[in-house]
Amino acid sequence: MPAIGKRIWAIAEGYIPSASHGPAPELTSHEAACLLNCAEAPAQVELTVYFTDRDPAGPYRVEVPARRTLHLRMNDLSDPEPIPRDTPYACVIRADRPIVVQHTRLDSRQAENALMTTIAYAEG
Amino acid sequence: MPAIGKRIWAIAEGYIPSASHGPAPELTSHEAACLLNCAEAPAQVELTVYFTDRDPAGPYRVEVPARRTLHLRMNDLSDPEPIPRDTPYACVIRADRPIVVQHTRLDSRQAENALMTTIAYAEG
Amino acid sequence: MPAIGKRIWAIAEGYIPSASHGPAPELTSHEAACLLNCAEAPAQVELTVYFTDRDPAGPYRVEVPARRTLHLRMNDLSDPEPIPRDTPYACVIRADRPIVVQHTRLDSRQAENALMTTIAYAEG
Protein backbone atom coordinates (compact mmCIF):
# COMPACT_ATOMS: atom_id res chain seq x y z
CA MET A 1 0.00 0.00 0.00
CA PRO A 2 1.48 3.39 -0.97
CA ALA A 3 2.09 6.09 1.60
CA ILE A 4 -0.89 8.27 2.51
CA GLY A 5 -0.74 11.75 3.96
CA LYS A 6 1.50 14.78 4.12
CA ARG A 7 4.94 15.62 5.53
CA ILE A 8 4.07 18.76 7.54
CA TRP A 9 1.28 18.99 10.09
CA ALA A 10 0.25 21.58 12.66
CA ILE A 11 -1.89 21.57 15.81
CA ALA A 12 -2.66 25.10 17.02
CA GLU A 13 -4.57 24.19 20.20
CA GLY A 14 -2.53 22.36 22.80
CA TYR A 15 -3.19 22.25 26.54
CA ILE A 16 -2.49 19.46 29.01
CA PRO A 17 -4.61 19.81 32.16
CA SER A 18 -2.70 19.00 35.34
CA ALA A 19 -5.72 17.56 37.13
CA SER A 20 -7.60 14.33 36.48
CA HIS A 21 -10.39 12.13 37.76
CA GLY A 22 -10.62 8.39 37.18
CA PRO A 23 -8.15 5.52 36.85
CA ALA A 24 -4.70 6.15 35.35
CA PRO A 25 -3.48 6.03 32.68
CA GLU A 26 -6.57 5.69 30.49
CA LEU A 27 -8.59 8.45 32.15
CA THR A 28 -5.68 10.73 33.01
CA SER A 29 -6.15 14.10 31.31
CA HIS A 30 -3.96 13.98 28.26
CA GLU A 31 -3.37 15.05 24.69
CA ALA A 32 -2.31 12.74 21.92
CA ALA A 33 -0.87 13.31 18.48
CA CYS A 34 -1.99 10.17 16.66
CA LEU A 35 0.41 9.36 13.84
CA LEU A 36 -0.33 6.86 11.06
CA ASN A 37 2.39 5.58 8.75
CA CYS A 38 0.95 3.40 5.98
CA ALA A 39 4.25 3.16 4.10
CA GLU A 40 6.51 0.12 3.83
CA ALA A 41 9.36 1.93 5.60
CA PRO A 42 9.60 3.68 8.98
CA ALA A 43 8.89 7.40 9.27
CA GLN A 44 11.23 9.67 11.24
CA VAL A 45 9.16 12.38 12.91
CA GLU A 46 10.21 15.63 14.57
CA LEU A 47 7.93 17.74 16.77
CA THR A 48 8.48 21.40 17.63
CA VAL A 49 6.39 22.89 20.42
CA TYR A 50 5.41 26.58 20.44
CA PHE A 51 4.39 28.69 23.42
CA THR A 52 2.87 32.10 24.17
CA ASP A 53 5.84 33.81 25.72
CA ARG A 54 9.01 31.77 25.28
CA ASP A 55 11.03 30.24 22.47
CA PRO A 56 9.92 26.91 20.98
CA ALA A 57 10.96 23.61 22.55
CA GLY A 58 12.33 20.65 20.68
CA PRO A 59 12.83 19.00 18.39
CA TYR A 60 11.28 15.91 19.93
CA ARG A 61 12.04 12.84 17.83
CA VAL A 62 9.96 9.70 17.40
CA GLU A 63 9.86 6.92 14.85
CA VAL A 64 6.68 5.42 13.48
CA PRO A 65 7.49 1.95 12.14
CA ALA A 66 6.30 0.82 8.72
CA ARG A 67 2.56 0.08 8.59
CA ARG A 68 2.01 1.12 12.19
CA THR A 69 0.22 3.82 14.16
CA LEU A 70 1.72 5.65 17.12
CA HIS A 71 -0.67 7.43 19.47
CA LEU A 72 1.89 9.73 21.00
CA ARG A 73 0.86 11.12 24.36
CA MET A 74 2.19 14.66 24.55
CA ASN A 75 2.26 14.15 28.36
CA ASP A 76 5.03 11.59 27.93
CA LEU A 77 7.49 13.74 26.00
CA SER A 78 10.57 14.43 28.10
CA ASP A 79 13.55 14.89 25.78
CA PRO A 80 14.68 17.67 25.49
CA GLU A 81 12.14 18.79 28.12
CA PRO A 82 8.61 17.97 29.30
CA ILE A 83 5.68 20.05 28.07
CA PRO A 84 4.45 22.16 31.00
CA ARG A 85 0.92 21.50 32.29
CA ASP A 86 -1.91 24.04 32.27
CA THR A 87 -0.04 26.01 29.61
CA PRO A 88 -1.25 26.89 26.11
CA TYR A 89 0.99 25.48 23.40
CA ALA A 90 0.94 24.50 19.73
CA CYS A 91 2.86 21.91 17.77
CA VAL A 92 4.39 21.41 14.33
CA ILE A 93 5.07 17.85 13.21
CA ARG A 94 7.45 17.09 10.35
CA ALA A 95 8.04 13.64 8.89
CA ASP A 96 10.46 12.37 6.28
CA ARG A 97 7.60 10.63 4.44
CA PRO A 98 3.82 11.15 4.24
CA ILE A 99 1.91 10.41 7.44
CA VAL A 100 -1.54 11.27 8.80
CA VAL A 101 -1.95 13.19 12.08
CA GLN A 102 -5.03 13.50 14.28
CA HIS A 103 -5.11 15.48 17.54
CA THR A 104 -7.16 14.42 20.58
CA ARG A 105 -7.60 15.69 24.12
CA LEU A 106 -9.20 13.84 27.01
CA ASP A 107 -9.98 16.26 29.82
CA SER A 108 -10.95 14.65 33.13
CA ARG A 109 -10.51 17.67 35.39
CA GLN A 110 -14.13 17.39 36.35
CA ALA A 111 -15.77 14.14 37.45
CA GLU A 112 -16.80 13.12 33.93
CA ASN A 113 -14.38 13.20 31.04
CA ALA A 114 -14.69 15.42 27.98
CA LEU A 115 -13.22 14.60 24.57
CA MET A 116 -12.27 16.54 21.49
CA THR A 117 -10.53 15.59 18.25
CA THR A 118 -9.61 16.96 14.85
CA ILE A 119 -7.52 15.97 11.91
CA ALA A 120 -4.52 18.30 12.15
CA TYR A 121 -3.72 20.97 9.54
CA ALA A 122 -1.73 19.42 6.68
CA GLU A 123 0.73 20.99 4.31
CA GLY A 124 3.36 19.86 1.86
CA MET B 1 -26.60 14.20 -8.17
CA PRO B 2 -22.95 13.58 -9.03
CA ALA B 3 -20.64 11.78 -6.64
CA ILE B 4 -19.08 13.88 -3.88
CA GLY B 5 -15.91 13.09 -2.00
CA LYS B 6 -12.68 11.20 -2.35
CA ARG B 7 -11.61 7.56 -2.78
CA ILE B 8 -9.02 7.33 0.03
CA TRP B 9 -9.61 8.36 3.63
CA ALA B 10 -7.66 7.94 6.85
CA ILE B 11 -8.50 8.08 10.56
CA ALA B 12 -5.37 8.20 12.72
CA GLU B 13 -7.05 8.11 16.15
CA GLY B 14 -8.99 4.93 16.87
CA TYR B 15 -9.82 3.51 20.30
CA ILE B 16 -12.87 1.53 21.38
CA PRO B 17 -13.34 1.68 25.17
CA SER B 18 -14.41 -1.65 26.66
CA ALA B 19 -16.52 -0.07 29.39
CA SER B 20 -19.83 1.75 29.10
CA HIS B 21 -22.59 3.36 31.13
CA GLY B 22 -26.16 3.75 29.95
CA PRO B 23 -28.57 1.79 27.78
CA ALA B 24 -27.22 -0.34 24.90
CA PRO B 25 -26.70 0.02 22.04
CA GLU B 26 -27.11 3.78 21.71
CA LEU B 27 -24.97 4.71 24.73
CA THR B 28 -22.48 1.85 24.46
CA SER B 29 -18.97 3.24 24.02
CA HIS B 30 -18.28 3.02 20.31
CA GLU B 31 -16.54 4.44 17.29
CA ALA B 32 -18.21 4.95 13.95
CA ALA B 33 -16.87 5.56 10.48
CA CYS B 34 -19.78 7.38 8.86
CA LEU B 35 -19.76 6.82 5.09
CA LEU B 36 -21.83 8.85 2.63
CA ASN B 37 -22.32 7.73 -0.96
CA CYS B 38 -24.18 10.35 -3.01
CA ALA B 39 -23.62 8.53 -6.30
CA GLU B 40 -26.23 6.68 -8.34
CA ALA B 41 -24.36 3.37 -7.93
CA PRO B 42 -23.21 1.43 -4.86
CA ALA B 43 -19.71 1.98 -3.46
CA GLN B 44 -17.51 -0.96 -2.53
CA VAL B 45 -15.43 -0.02 0.50
CA GLU B 46 -12.39 -1.69 2.06
CA LEU B 47 -11.03 -0.85 5.50
CA THR B 48 -7.52 -1.66 6.72
CA VAL B 49 -6.83 -1.33 10.44
CA TYR B 50 -3.37 -0.40 11.76
CA PHE B 51 -1.94 -1.06 15.21
CA THR B 52 1.03 -0.05 17.35
CA ASP B 53 2.86 -3.34 17.48
CA ARG B 54 1.39 -5.85 15.05
CA ASP B 55 0.65 -6.13 11.35
CA PRO B 56 -2.50 -4.50 9.97
CA ALA B 57 -5.84 -6.30 10.03
CA GLY B 58 -8.23 -6.58 7.11
CA PRO B 59 -9.38 -5.84 4.59
CA TYR B 60 -12.86 -5.42 6.01
CA ARG B 61 -15.41 -5.06 3.22
CA VAL B 62 -18.68 -3.16 3.24
CA GLU B 63 -21.00 -1.81 0.56
CA VAL B 64 -22.67 1.57 0.73
CA PRO B 65 -25.72 1.50 -1.55
CA ALA B 66 -26.41 4.28 -4.02
CA ARG B 67 -27.64 7.50 -2.36
CA ARG B 68 -27.30 6.09 1.12
CA THR B 69 -25.24 6.65 4.26
CA LEU B 70 -23.74 3.85 6.36
CA HIS B 71 -22.73 4.69 9.92
CA LEU B 72 -20.39 1.78 10.38
CA ARG B 73 -19.74 0.91 14.02
CA MET B 74 -16.14 -0.21 14.25
CA ASN B 75 -17.25 -2.28 17.27
CA ASP B 76 -19.30 -4.49 14.95
CA LEU B 77 -16.54 -5.50 12.54
CA SER B 78 -15.78 -9.20 12.86
CA ASP B 79 -14.54 -10.49 9.50
CA PRO B 80 -11.64 -11.21 9.28
CA GLU B 81 -11.30 -10.41 13.01
CA PRO B 82 -12.80 -8.06 15.62
CA ILE B 83 -10.98 -4.86 16.55
CA PRO B 84 -9.60 -5.31 20.07
CA ARG B 85 -10.96 -3.04 22.80
CA ASP B 86 -8.85 -0.56 24.78
CA THR B 87 -6.23 -0.66 22.04
CA PRO B 88 -4.96 2.25 19.95
CA TYR B 89 -5.57 1.73 16.25
CA ALA B 90 -5.89 3.69 13.01
CA CYS B 91 -7.82 3.04 9.84
CA VAL B 92 -7.52 3.54 6.08
CA ILE B 93 -10.72 3.46 4.03
CA ARG B 94 -10.64 2.92 0.27
CA ALA B 95 -13.68 3.09 -2.00
CA ASP B 96 -14.15 2.40 -5.68
CA ARG B 97 -15.93 5.74 -6.13
CA PRO B 98 -15.92 9.06 -4.23
CA ILE B 99 -17.44 8.96 -0.76
CA VAL B 100 -17.31 11.20 2.33
CA VAL B 101 -16.05 9.86 5.69
CA GLN B 102 -16.55 11.31 9.16
CA HIS B 103 -15.19 9.71 12.33
CA THR B 104 -17.02 9.81 15.68
CA ARG B 105 -16.43 8.33 19.11
CA LEU B 106 -18.94 8.12 21.94
CA ASP B 107 -17.15 7.36 25.20
CA SER B 108 -19.43 6.38 28.10
CA ARG B 109 -16.79 4.90 30.41
CA GLN B 110 -17.73 7.46 33.01
CA ALA B 111 -21.32 8.16 34.07
CA GLU B 112 -21.86 10.84 31.43
CA ASN B 113 -20.96 10.35 27.80
CA ALA B 114 -18.33 12.29 25.91
CA LEU B 115 -18.35 12.83 22.14
CA MET B 116 -15.80 13.71 19.51
CA THR B 117 -15.95 13.94 15.72
CA THR B 118 -13.90 15.02 12.72
CA ILE B 119 -14.10 14.76 8.98
CA ALA B 120 -11.42 12.16 8.16
CA TYR B 121 -8.27 12.95 6.16
CA ALA B 122 -9.03 12.72 2.44
CA GLU B 123 -6.74 11.95 -0.47
CA GLY B 124 -7.08 11.03 -4.10
CA MET C 1 -15.09 41.53 1.74
CA PRO C 2 -15.04 38.86 -0.99
CA ALA C 3 -16.87 35.57 -0.60
CA ILE C 4 -15.05 32.85 1.35
CA GLY C 5 -15.68 29.14 1.12
CA LYS C 6 -17.03 26.53 -1.26
CA ARG C 7 -20.36 25.77 -2.94
CA ILE C 8 -20.70 22.06 -1.99
CA TRP C 9 -20.40 20.69 1.53
CA ALA C 10 -21.08 17.31 3.12
CA ILE C 11 -21.68 16.06 6.66
CA ALA C 12 -21.50 12.27 6.89
CA GLU C 13 -22.40 11.89 10.58
CA GLY C 14 -25.89 13.03 11.46
CA TYR C 15 -27.97 11.89 14.44
CA ILE C 16 -30.51 13.83 16.47
CA PRO C 17 -31.08 12.24 19.90
CA SER C 18 -34.74 12.24 20.95
CA ALA C 19 -33.94 12.64 24.65
CA SER C 20 -32.57 15.66 26.50
CA HIS C 21 -31.73 16.95 29.95
CA GLY C 22 -31.63 20.62 30.89
CA PRO C 23 -33.54 23.76 29.89
CA ALA C 24 -34.92 24.07 26.34
CA PRO C 25 -34.03 25.17 23.79
CA GLU C 26 -30.35 25.79 24.54
CA LEU C 27 -29.66 22.40 26.14
CA THR C 28 -32.05 20.37 24.00
CA SER C 29 -30.13 17.65 22.16
CA HIS C 30 -29.63 19.02 18.67
CA GLU C 31 -27.49 19.20 15.59
CA ALA C 32 -26.67 22.39 13.77
CA ALA C 33 -25.29 23.12 10.33
CA CYS C 34 -23.64 26.49 10.88
CA LEU C 35 -23.55 28.46 7.62
CA LEU C 36 -21.45 31.59 7.07
CA ASN C 37 -22.01 33.87 4.08
CA CYS C 38 -19.36 36.61 3.91
CA ALA C 39 -20.51 37.83 0.51
CA GLU C 40 -22.33 41.07 -0.26
CA ALA C 41 -25.37 39.17 -1.60
CA PRO C 42 -27.62 36.50 -0.07
CA ALA C 43 -26.82 32.82 -0.57
CA GLN C 44 -29.55 30.37 -1.58
CA VAL C 45 -28.85 27.03 0.09
CA GLU C 46 -30.31 23.57 -0.54
CA LEU C 47 -29.89 20.63 1.81
CA THR C 48 -30.41 16.97 0.85
CA VAL C 49 -30.61 14.43 3.67
CA TYR C 50 -29.45 10.84 3.20
CA PHE C 51 -30.48 7.77 5.18
CA THR C 52 -29.45 4.15 5.66
CA ASP C 53 -32.42 2.45 4.11
CA ARG C 54 -34.67 4.89 2.30
CA ASP C 55 -34.42 7.48 -0.45
CA PRO C 56 -33.03 10.92 0.37
CA ALA C 57 -35.27 13.67 1.73
CA GLY C 58 -35.35 17.23 0.48
CA PRO C 59 -34.40 19.55 -0.86
CA TYR C 60 -34.69 21.77 2.18
CA ARG C 61 -34.21 25.43 1.25
CA VAL C 62 -32.83 28.24 3.36
CA GLU C 63 -31.40 31.65 2.61
CA VAL C 64 -28.36 33.09 4.35
CA PRO C 65 -28.47 36.88 3.98
CA ALA C 66 -25.42 38.86 2.90
CA ARG C 67 -22.73 39.12 5.60
CA ARG C 68 -24.66 36.93 8.02
CA THR C 69 -24.35 33.54 9.68
CA LEU C 70 -27.22 31.09 10.05
CA HIS C 71 -26.86 28.37 12.68
CA LEU C 72 -29.46 26.04 11.23
CA ARG C 73 -30.83 23.55 13.73
CA MET C 74 -31.47 20.33 11.84
CA ASN C 75 -34.15 19.62 14.47
CA ASP C 76 -36.21 22.51 13.12
CA LEU C 77 -36.39 21.43 9.48
CA SER C 78 -39.96 20.51 8.55
CA ASP C 79 -40.47 21.20 4.85
CA PRO C 80 -40.75 18.83 3.01
CA GLU C 81 -40.55 16.59 6.12
CA PRO C 82 -38.89 16.54 9.58
CA ILE C 83 -35.68 14.59 10.10
CA PRO C 84 -36.52 11.55 12.22
CA ARG C 85 -34.94 11.33 15.70
CA ASP C 86 -32.57 8.57 16.80
CA THR C 87 -31.84 7.79 13.15
CA PRO C 88 -28.46 7.92 11.38
CA TYR C 89 -28.43 10.37 8.51
CA ALA C 90 -26.02 12.42 6.41
CA CYS C 91 -26.39 15.73 4.61
CA VAL C 92 -25.21 17.48 1.45
CA ILE C 93 -25.40 21.26 1.37
CA ARG C 94 -25.27 23.19 -1.92
CA ALA C 95 -25.15 26.96 -2.20
CA ASP C 96 -25.28 29.30 -5.18
CA ARG C 97 -22.19 31.14 -3.91
CA PRO C 98 -19.26 30.23 -1.63
CA ILE C 99 -20.15 29.67 2.03
CA VAL C 100 -18.47 27.98 5.01
CA VAL C 101 -20.17 25.09 6.86
CA GLN C 102 -19.41 23.72 10.32
CA HIS C 103 -21.32 20.83 11.91
CA THR C 104 -22.05 20.63 15.64
CA ARG C 105 -23.98 18.26 17.89
CA LEU C 106 -25.01 18.88 21.47
CA ASP C 107 -26.07 15.61 23.10
CA SER C 108 -27.82 15.98 26.47
CA ARG C 109 -29.31 12.49 26.71
CA GLN C 110 -27.37 11.97 29.91
CA ALA C 111 -27.36 14.47 32.79
CA GLU C 112 -24.37 16.40 31.45
CA ASN C 113 -24.12 17.55 27.87
CA ALA C 114 -21.54 16.39 25.36
CA LEU C 115 -20.37 18.42 22.36
CA MET C 116 -18.72 17.68 19.06
CA THR C 117 -17.89 19.81 16.03
CA THR C 118 -16.05 19.71 12.73
CA ILE C 119 -15.67 21.84 9.66
CA ALA C 120 -17.70 19.93 7.05
CA TYR C 121 -16.16 18.34 3.95
CA ALA C 122 -15.86 20.96 1.18
CA GLU C 123 -15.81 20.53 -2.55
CA GLY C 124 -16.20 22.70 -5.61
Added chain:
Amino acid sequence: MPAIGKRIWAIAEGYIPSASHGPAPELTSHEAACLLNCAEAPAQVELTVYFTDRDPAGPYRVEVPARRTLHLRMNDLSDPEPIPRDTPYACVIRADRPIVVQHTRLDSRQAENALMTTIAYAEG
Protein backbone atom coordinates in the same frame (compact mmCIF):
# COMPACT_ATOMS: atom_id res chain seq x y z
CA MET D 1 11.54 27.31 9.98
CA PRO D 2 9.41 28.66 7.10
CA ALA D 3 5.87 29.91 7.65
CA ILE D 4 3.14 27.25 7.74
CA GLY D 5 -0.53 27.80 7.08
CA LYS D 6 -2.85 30.13 5.22
CA ARG D 7 -3.80 33.81 5.38
CA ILE D 8 -7.62 33.49 5.52
CA TRP D 9 -9.52 31.31 7.99
CA ALA D 10 -13.18 30.93 8.92
CA ILE D 11 -15.08 29.54 11.91
CA ALA D 12 -18.80 29.16 11.17
CA GLU D 13 -19.92 27.96 14.61
CA GLY D 14 -19.40 30.45 17.40
CA TYR D 15 -21.34 30.61 20.68
CA ILE D 16 -20.14 31.75 24.10
CA PRO D 17 -22.35 30.37 26.88
CA SER D 18 -23.04 32.91 29.64
CA ALA D 19 -23.16 30.30 32.40
CA SER D 20 -20.32 28.24 33.88
CA HIS D 21 -19.52 25.74 36.60
CA GLY D 22 -16.09 25.26 38.14
CA PRO D 23 -13.13 27.50 38.98
CA ALA D 24 -12.42 30.56 36.78
CA PRO D 25 -10.78 31.19 34.43
CA GLU D 26 -9.81 27.69 33.33
CA LEU D 27 -13.28 26.17 33.57
CA THR D 28 -15.24 29.25 32.58
CA SER D 29 -17.30 28.52 29.47
CA HIS D 30 -15.31 30.00 26.62
CA GLU D 31 -14.31 29.82 22.99
CA ALA D 32 -10.78 30.18 21.75
CA ALA D 33 -9.30 30.85 18.33
CA CYS D 34 -5.87 29.27 18.68
CA LEU D 35 -3.39 31.00 16.35
CA LEU D 36 0.04 29.60 15.51
CA ASN D 37 2.69 31.72 13.81
CA CYS D 38 5.77 29.65 12.90
CA ALA D 39 7.38 32.45 10.93
CA GLU D 40 10.40 34.51 11.92
CA ALA D 41 8.35 37.73 11.94
CA PRO D 42 5.17 38.75 13.80
CA ALA D 43 1.77 38.23 12.18
CA GLN D 44 -0.82 41.00 12.21
CA VAL D 45 -4.27 39.42 12.51
CA GLU D 46 -7.73 40.90 11.98
CA LEU D 47 -10.95 39.20 13.08
CA THR D 48 -14.41 40.04 11.75
CA VAL D 49 -17.40 38.64 13.65
CA TYR D 50 -20.67 37.81 11.87
CA PHE D 51 -24.14 37.53 13.39
CA THR D 52 -27.62 36.33 12.46
CA ASP D 53 -29.45 39.59 12.35
CA ARG D 54 -27.05 42.52 12.52
CA ASP D 55 -24.03 43.85 10.66
CA PRO D 56 -20.62 42.35 11.37
CA ALA D 57 -18.46 43.58 14.24
CA GLY D 58 -14.81 44.42 14.02
CA PRO D 59 -12.17 44.37 12.92
CA TYR D 60 -10.56 43.10 16.10
CA ARG D 61 -6.78 43.32 15.87
CA VAL D 62 -4.19 41.10 17.53
CA GLU D 63 -0.53 40.37 16.92
CA VAL D 64 0.99 36.92 17.11
CA PRO D 65 4.74 37.32 17.69
CA ALA D 66 7.28 35.38 15.65
CA ARG D 67 7.45 31.69 16.57
CA ARG D 68 4.65 31.96 19.11
CA THR D 69 1.10 30.72 19.58
CA LEU D 70 -1.76 32.88 20.83
CA HIS D 71 -4.80 31.12 22.24
CA LEU D 72 -7.19 34.01 21.86
CA ARG D 73 -10.25 33.78 24.10
CA MET D 74 -13.15 35.22 22.16
CA ASN D 75 -14.65 36.09 25.57
CA ASP D 76 -11.89 38.62 26.12
CA LEU D 77 -12.36 40.66 22.95
CA SER D 78 -13.60 44.15 23.81
CA ASP D 79 -12.38 46.57 21.14
CA PRO D 80 -14.42 47.70 19.21
CA GLU D 81 -17.09 45.81 21.24
CA PRO D 82 -17.49 42.60 23.25
CA ILE D 83 -19.03 39.53 21.62
CA PRO D 84 -22.49 39.04 23.15
CA ARG D 85 -23.08 35.85 25.17
CA ASP D 86 -25.62 33.16 24.28
CA THR D 87 -25.66 34.46 20.71
CA PRO D 88 -24.77 32.55 17.53
CA TYR D 89 -21.88 34.10 15.67
CA ALA D 90 -19.18 33.24 13.13
CA CYS D 91 -15.70 34.60 12.55
CA VAL D 92 -13.31 35.34 9.70
CA ILE D 93 -9.63 35.64 10.54
CA ARG D 94 -7.18 37.35 8.16
CA ALA D 95 -3.43 37.50 8.69
CA ASP D 96 -0.67 39.26 6.79
CA ARG D 97 1.36 36.02 6.67
CA PRO D 98 0.48 32.30 6.86
CA ILE D 99 -0.80 31.12 10.24
CA VAL D 100 -2.72 28.06 11.49
CA VAL D 101 -6.08 28.42 13.26
CA GLN D 102 -7.90 25.91 15.45
CA HIS D 103 -11.24 26.60 17.12
CA THR D 104 -12.19 25.22 20.55
CA ARG D 105 -15.14 25.60 22.89
CA LEU D 106 -15.29 24.61 26.54
CA ASP D 107 -18.89 24.52 27.71
CA SER D 108 -19.35 24.24 31.49
CA ARG D 109 -23.02 25.25 31.68
CA GLN D 110 -23.79 21.90 33.25
CA ALA D 111 -21.82 20.47 36.18
CA GLU D 112 -19.28 18.68 33.96
CA ASN D 113 -17.54 20.41 31.11
CA ALA D 114 -17.89 19.50 27.44
CA LEU D 115 -15.24 20.17 24.79
CA MET D 116 -15.16 20.50 21.04
CA THR D 117 -12.46 21.47 18.57
CA THR D 118 -11.76 21.67 14.86
CA ILE D 119 -9.11 23.03 12.59
CA ALA D 120 -10.80 26.06 11.04
CA TYR D 121 -11.61 26.38 7.32
CA ALA D 122 -8.56 27.66 5.45
CA GLU D 123 -8.33 29.58 2.22
CA GLY D 124 -5.73 31.58 0.35
